[in-house]
Amino acid sequence: MTITLSTVTPVYSGEHYLAALVEQLDLLRARWERENAPIRLAESVFVDDGSIDDSAAVLRGLAEKYPFVRVVQLSRNFGQHPATAAGILYTSGDWVATLDEDLQHPPHMIESLLRKAVTEQADIVYVHPSERVHKNLIRDLGSRSIKKLLAVLTGNKNIEHISSFRLLRGSVARATSSVCSHDTYFDIALTWFTDKIRYISEPLHDERHIQSGKSGYTLRKLLSHARRMVLSTHTKVLRAGGLLGLGMFVMSLFFTAYLVINAFFPIHVIEVKGWASTMAAIMFIGGITLFLLGIVLEYVSIVLLHTQGKPVFFVIDREMDAPLRAYFADSGHARSV
Incomplete structure (x- = not known):
């Protein structure tokens, strides 16, 4: 039995990073094929979210070069979460990993996420930064403080660990994406379908922000995220x-x-x-x-x-995790998380 993985990446200004990202994904895909692993990379979906640079042309070239690359073109810029949800609806994998465009989410970490998920029978695994992501005290402290405050106000302890680098069981990911509305916060909506949520701590760095000092998230956008978090949950x-x-x-x-x-x-x-x-x-x-x-x-x-589409119940099948558990149980593939 072969388990499939899809990746989803929203694209807004990633022309200088996309080629390297796809190369790293291709290395992961090739290694799994070479090792005859029970998992394969089925597709990498890139969602052009009204990109402001030459990302669209770069994506077209990558799609011609790499058969596993798929490009979804949105009519305008809708934002990271809507773009992620749109990309997920175009996936077919048993698992879906979401990554940012700027290489702050190394594809090789996906295997650690998979290992955590199948060994603990989780449906969602986040990568929680073990170090300051932006190397900016105000930016990093502000982000952590807002998450802690929202976790207290909403009673959802998972808010402290959510990030855009996540591994989702495919059925949960697509069900969540299908019910997301304009003001639904994607990660809160995920908790409507499962509470089997885990996280791993890894060093993540936003090199684009560190080098340029620019961030895709303004104070206005961060406050908008906080508002949608509150609207998407009981408080x-x-x-x-x-x-x-x-x-x-x-x-x-x-x-x-x-x-x-x-x-x-x-x-x-x-x-x-x-x-x-x-x-x-x-x-x-x-x-x-x-x-x-x-x-x-x-x-x-x-x-x-x-x-907003919160379900009364949701049925899930975790039996397919067995081949991957056996694969990671092999000492040659065991990795520390």
Whole structure:
């Protein structure tokens, strides 16, 4: 039984990197064929996301030279996540690996991702940078801080480890891509279909950013990513607001009971008349209002996730991992992750 792998790479300004990337993918493909491995590289899909340089011409040349290279042309620039989802829908592999165009995601690491996936029966494996990716304290610290904050707000601990270098089980990848809408965050949508998520730590470096000081992600784009993350998941904030309202309501009842008892059996003299009853009324009405608002927002969140395509269930087959497990169990192919 031969297991197939597809790779997907969104392309925006990669004319200087694409040839080297395809060469590295071809080396991986050739080694697997030479070793008669139970996996083969079926295709490498490159999605031209309204590229601003000569990437389109470079891709045409690579497609003519390498039979496994496929090019998908989008009508305009839609962004990295939509381009990735579009490319995934053009894949046929049992596994799908997504890589950036600028070589910060070395193709040889795909084998480590596969090993992690099949040995731990995972459906998604991310590469978590073990070092600073951009060699820029503000850029790297800002990225990590936003991910940590969003992980706390949404209650999704996987947010801290997500990256665009990932290995996905093909059925999960294509199902997720098929339901993604304009404001759906792709990596959050993946968690709708599976919770078998792992990650490996490897040194990744964004050489393009290090050398030029330019990044494809502006502050505006990063904030947009954060907004879509929140919209694509339930957040702890909604539940916390509802619980806070409930707490205020209960406190108002206790406070009112205290005022009634204090009126008949004076415990404490309240000098300002009407202050205590006013505070009790504010806490009572405010608590009910906040609690009901939390319920409404929770319901709106559920409706939103339903309209975005969150499934009730999803069936998956992990039996095909056996040949790869045997392959990696061989000491000659064992690799540290």
